[in-house]
Amino acid sequence: MKPAAFDYVRAESVDEALAVLKAEGSDARILAGGMSFMAMLNMRLARPKVLVDIMRVGPLARLEEQGGALVVGAGVRQARLLADERLAGVVPIIAQALPFTGHAQTRSRGTVCGSIAHADPSAELPLCLVALKGHVHLRSARASRKVPAADFFTGMMATAKADDEMIEAVSFPGARGEGTAFREIARRHGDFAIVACAALVSGTSIRLTVGGVADMPVARDFPLLEGSGLDDALNAFAWELDARDDVHASARYRRELVRRIGRSTIEEARRCRA
Numbered sequence: 001m002k003p004a005a006f007d008y009v010r011a012e013s014v015d016e017a018l019a020v021l022k023a024e025g026s027d028a029r030i031l032a033g034g035m036s037f038m039a040m041l042n043m044r045l046a047r048p049k050v051l052v053d054i055m056r057v058g059p060l061a062r063l064e065e066q067g068g069a070l071v072v073g074a075g076v077r078q079a080r081l082l083a084d085e086r087l088a089g090v091v092p093i094i095a096q097a098l099p100f101t102g103h104a105q106t107r108s109r110g111t112v113c114g115s116i117a118h119a120d121p122s123a124e125l126p127l128c129l130v131a132l133k134g135h136v137h138l139r140s141a142r143a144s145r146k147v148p149a150a151d152f153f154t155g156m157m158a159t160a161k162a163d164d165e166m167i168e169a170v171s172f173p174g175a176r177g178e179g180t181a182f183r184e185i186a187r188r189h190g191d192f193a194i195v196a197c198a199a200l201v202s203g204t205s206i207r208l209t210v211g212g213v214a215d216m217p218v219a220r221d222f223p224l225l226e227g228s229g230l231d232d233a234l235n236a237f238a239w240e241l242d243a244r245d246d247v248h249a250s251a252r253y254r255r256e257l258v259r260r261i262g263r264s265t266i267e268e269a270r271r272c273r274a
Helices: 014-027 035-041 078-083 092-100 111-119 124-131 229-242 253-273
Strands: 007-009 028-031 050-053 063-065 069-073 133-141 145-147 153-154 167-173 181-183 195-201 205-211 218-223
Touching: 007 014, 007 035, 014 028, 014 050, 014 124, 014 167, 050 218, 078 092, 078 111, 092 124, 092 181, 111 124, 111 167, 124 167, 124 181, 124 195, 124 205, 124 218, 181 253, 195 253, 205 229, 205 253, 218 229
Parallel strands: 007 050, 028 050
Antiparallel strands: 063 069, 069 167, 133 145, 133 167, 181 195, 195 205, 205 218
């Protein structure tokens, strides 16, 4: 199929992009990498009247360490973030997860913020943003706001972003001193995860975040459990996620993956911290 007709605006500044969003509202969409959005256009699942291309806006290409967090602008491609020498030191869990995000070809075009905006519950970057308690920086012509990841994702491919807002950047808090690990099960490497787990282990707690099961990434904080205590906690978490059968896997299989992959991811994070 081919997309429905639309107008194209190549924004030269953030203000120009925001002016179009203000004028067109829900009829306008931001275009960055387009790895997911172009497929939606071709299948006519999305029918915007105006596409606003932001990849020529210089300030949106910022990638900087700020206040112990890595701030990633809307124009930063996934490949650039993965190649950044600061990544493994500041937010190692992103360095662990990004190689599972699509393939080298898609990472060379897809943007970090684009994945966050798409909000697929099986995607790796939204999962890691929730795991790290990161923030999404939203901006419109009327105001700017900073939304915690836990409040930004509201459902299946749904977010708290208003029609006249764009994601200006996301910030991934540093995880220094914590053990981190990421694991996922997918039909093929580079596919969206059937179940993905991100674990952060500190000296006092375990934080496990699961994607691919519920309508959005879900995190739980546990004390430093071991043995049957950890098994019981993971079993309860698996049931809380309200898994459903689909063409990729049964609910029962997903619950079992949460138990098994969850435990192995936590154990790996513990070893990394040690």
